[in-house]
Amino acid sequence: MSFRVAEFYSGIGGMHFALKGAGIDSSVVRAFDINTVANEVYKHNFPGVPVMQRNIEALPMSMFEALRADLWTMSPPCQPYTRQGLQKGSEDPRSKSFLFIIDLLAKLERKPTYLLMENVAGFDKSDTRPILLRQLLRLGYRFEEYVLNPLQLCIPNSRTRYYLLAKLDRPPNDCVNDTDEFPPNFRHSVPGVNLIQPAADADGHVDFERGIWHHDEVRQVKHYMETLSNEDAEPYRLSPKVLEKYDYVMDFITPEDRRTCCFTKGYTHYAEGTGSAVQLTGVVGKDAKTQENTRYFTPREVANLMGFPAEFSFPATTSTRQGYRLLGNSLSVSVVAMLMDYLVRRM
């Protein structure tokens, strides 16, 4: 069976790569994103897919109906739900397009059988979540919610994210009230998949986000790194000023380590909490960091850690800075591919 897929908030095509990674016989019939730079990257990698560069909420009903898609993938803007942000949730104008999609689902004559949505972990506490879940129940979707991290697949990169999988296989339900609440019910394991889990701390508590992972099972970072000549490494070196000023707030790891922090859109631009840098020789915290023995991960390396396949590339027009921004906004292709496989074949 060949699936028709609509990719909303398509960015650089993380969902499309995951679909390919899961080996699902499918075609993305249309991708939607307002970001011109992201769309250039998308078209460069998937030249055959029409990309709609318009605000989703400004599109006519006929356009959505014409998609006749079996699967809708969605990674709406996360700013309304990030813990660092104001967490205005549904009050934030950036959540408007997703609320529009939630509303639109009820009006669609031919609804997608499958939905896959990705967002920051903060979405689990947002006021958009019950709006989405009530709508899905009303329409006859069965859903499962996950909070997962690529470390669970033994990939040395932390990126805790919320995922919603839904399948339309029930009759509509009119008994859902606008006041119905949904207690947190997030799964950290996926049926049929061997995922590692964080270990308990000394007090026996398991903290999924700050958890202690089984480090020996996770692969070493070096397997995701490029071998760079001195010249090629030059643009990625940390300046003496950054090393002096931000050493204590930055996360440094060595190629032998088995974790990197989540790479965000501010990577290399802001020092704190935007992703790890690498100390190529010596021991972190013991041996001095110099311009020669430290560098940022290249966009290719960040893409590797996020599960983008070797054939993924940026067009020559994308700057390094734009590449980092786009990757930081994207998703763990590895985790989403695993979820797609489950959603379409087993859920």
Ligand SMILES: C[S@@+](CC[C@H](N)C(=O)[O-])C[C@H]1O[C@@H](n2cnc3c(N)ncnc32)[C@H](O)[C@@H]1O
């Ligand atoms: C979290 S990113 C999704 C990234 C994508 N999954 C990827 O792999 O790159 C959200 C995307 O939604 C797009 N976006 C935000 N609001 C939009 C709207 N109203 N209509 C269309 N696209 C929108 C942004 O340009 C951004 O690329």
